[in-house]
């Protein structure tokens with residue numbers, strides 16, 4: 001699956017495009033299937049997206065038919081500053097008319113093993129046969145400076161057969177115990193949108209988007225929707241080392 005790589009001047013323009021994507025795909029999914037299944041990511045990059053969806057874009061979504069999941073979570077209580085659920089709740093979910101029953105958080109506070117098992121049961125409730133997990137309409141993913149995505153870190157098994165995995169990995173000063181959805185889930189999504197910004201990610205992004213396939217070292221390369229669209233929304237800084245032969249689209253945004 002050749003990704004569509006969109007380059008934006010800055011995070012603001014990138015986030016607006018990511019919000020437009022949410023609006024468009026939500027409307028389509030709700031019109032066609034009555035509901036929109038979206039998986040959010042954690043970290044700093046989606047913050048502006050969440051703020052836009054909670055404000056400027058708030059009235060453009062039929063929130064009662066939106067179901068929110070997470071691609072991964074840190075195993076901390078929901079009020080902990082390290083909680084991805086907590087971040088999304090404070091920036092977005094508590095500001096829009098989304099029914100609580102439509103918010104499907106990873107119960108990180110249970111600890112990685114139990115939370116992972118519990119979340120695989122939550123995913124089963126939205127199963128899209130023949131799979132025991134949903135076919136997400138939209139998955140937002142980030143990429144770490146080390147090439148990890150969700151909580152799939154370098155050196156972790158490339159082939160994963162379960163929809164969720166417990167993870168312990170050290171990255172910056174972030175909680176190490178985590179739960180992650182796995183590529184078997186991400187690669188059934190209709191649209192996967194990576195968001196990456198900043199010069200510090202430029203070398204890794206150039207490798208991830210190169211023809212050199214090294215999924216053990218660069219887990220972001222494990223994400224390739226089988227029957228869906230793969231988007232990379234990046235800023236000029238993170239794209240600064242992309243080789244010329246990589247096809248990109250410069251977006252005014």
Ligand code: 6PG
Pocket residue numbers: 041042043044045046072073074084141142143144148149150151174
């Ligand atoms: C997490 C994320 C993780 C994140 C990357 C990038 O919960 O930590 O899901 O995969 O997307 O670490 O994080 P930044 O956006 O902060 O660079």
